[in-house]
Amino acid sequence: MNVARVASRAQLGLSAPRVEVEVHLGSGLPQFSIVGLPATAVKESKDRVRAALANCGFEWPAGRVTVNLSPADLPKEGCRYDLPIALGILLASEQVKFSAELLACYEFYGELGLAGELKPIRGVLLAAAHAARESRRIVVPTDNHSEARIAECSAAHASSLLAVCHLFTAHGGEVGTAAVLADSAPLPHATPLELADVRGQAAPKRALLVAAAGGHSLLLVGPPGTGKTMLAQRLPDLLPPLEGAEALDVAAIASVSGRGFDARDYGRRPFRAPHHSASANAIIGGGPQVRPGEVSLAHRGVLFLDELPEFDRRVLESLREPLESGVVSIARAALQVEYPARFQLIAAMNPCPCGYLGDVAGRCRCAPRQIARYRARISGPLLDRIDLRVEVPAVPSDELLGAGLALPDELTTARAAECVRVARALQMQRAAKLNADLTPAELREVCRLDRHCRLLLGRARSRLELSARGMHRVLRVARTIADLDAGQARPNGIETRHLGEALQLRRVCTTQG
Ligand SMILES: [Zn+2]
DSSP states (O other), X not given: OOEEEEEEXXXXXXXXXXXXXXXXXXXXXXXXXXXXXOHHHHHHHHHHHHHHXXXXXXXXXXXXXXXXXXXXXXXXXXXXXXXXXXXHHHHHTTSSOOOHHHHHHEEEOOEEOTTSBEEOOTTHHHHHHHHHHTTXXXXXXXXGHHHHHHTTOOEXXXXXXXXXXXXXXXXXXXXXXXXOOTTOOOOOOOOOOOGGGSOSOHHHHHHHHHHXXXXXXXXXXXXXXSSHHHHHHHXXXXXXXXXXXXXXXXXXXXXXXXXXXXXXXXXXXXXXXXXXXXXXXHHHEETTTTEEOHHHHTTTSEEEESSGGGSOHHHHHHTHHHHHHSEEEEEETTEEEEEEOOOEEEEEEOSSSSSOTTOTTOOOOOOHHHHHHHHHTXXXXXXXXXXXXXXXXXXXXXXXXXXXXXXXXXXXXXXXXXXXXXXXXXXXXXXXXXXXXXXXXXXXXXXXXXXXXXXXXXHHHHXXXXXXXXXXXXXXXXXXXXXXXXXXXXXXXXXXXXXXXXXXXXXXXXXXX
8 A cells, every 4th residue: 555545624614524644655855845734834734743753763755755644725733633644654554554444544633843752732622622523533643632522422541542553553553542421520610700790880780781691892981990800800700601512612612712722711700801002803812823812711601891992993893793793704815704792792991091980088180181081992883883881980989898798688699590591491481582682673572561661661662762672672682671670571561670771771871971
């Protein structure tokens, strides 16, 4: 045999198409060529494979070595193909022998170190999930094994090229240590953050509960040090844990990002808090490797933007697409990659540039013009997409003194999560979606307003200068508040107190000084 074929997969957004690594040994002048990889990746991969084979005691084949990665038009990163390329050379030169049936069931992934050790690669979870769907098995570097386990893929792992050869040649060709890993032990989870640890702030906590229950976006406005960040950090633990395909998607995004994936985070809602100096590529995704950005890393979880007016205006504008559609499209050359980005936006800002506007000690020295300019940095269209706005004031010292004494009616994480669970179950039963995602037509159906509500809404509309979009947002929030009031309201009815609270939660107006 002077030809060998070894299977692997590429990564394209959140898909993992099959790639066949074909090695051909020919006569003629010694030459090693790889086709189907970008030029720089070819050079690096060649050097690693050659060194690894030599250092593992194998011989480099005489004559011409041609490696073809097909299909050729798929974009490929080099590292993950090191192992299949090395195995292909060993098989084609008959330095190792694997049974043909066994080889046909397996896919191989791994970067080779110069001494033949296998190094982890990005995106194993995604490849494993696709392999599992097609009932195929995989071999991965040992450091990637926990990722492959999560995808419930039949995965063998190895720490070196020699160990892979041993797996496939020992035990009469059986993959002796390959484990079927659907019975994986439960992974330890981080403990939830406690809402009661944020002292006082009853109104912002209530707003956070409403946001969690209906999937609404939220803006927190207040001076520094009042707990805005602490509140935002607690949102993921108020949301129901991720399951099934949703959990797998979130883990796969982390796995293909530069950040990598920690198995302990599996099923946990992500919380991402990029700094305001972050670039549009970092937030939306892109760059030379078309990596997912923060909006995708926050998929099914929370994107927290602290100091919202400090973000680059173009970055804020680019948030509008994922906020509306739940996906981002990244274009590179002739290639278009889509990543899901259905996140819940929580933003925070100071009331003025110095942060102390309204402070009783009179610390704020900002001129009205400066304040107006600061607030105008957030565009109207973005602000219009934020359902809830609430002030997070400085906490009076007597409330701080009560720290440590849990009040009997205090909203705890466990209690809030239970309210959220019940309210979300109502929404799923009613419309199979969260209130934040209701269309205007659906809203008319599920927000039946009586005469008092219509009067209230009409008055508020002119007073708050609500756009049509703004009106819909108020109604969605009112629907959620009524759902939190479970059992009290008529099934699709809204009462004036629900509508009144929803209007209150939109009042904090940040565009006027
Ligand atoms: Zn100020």
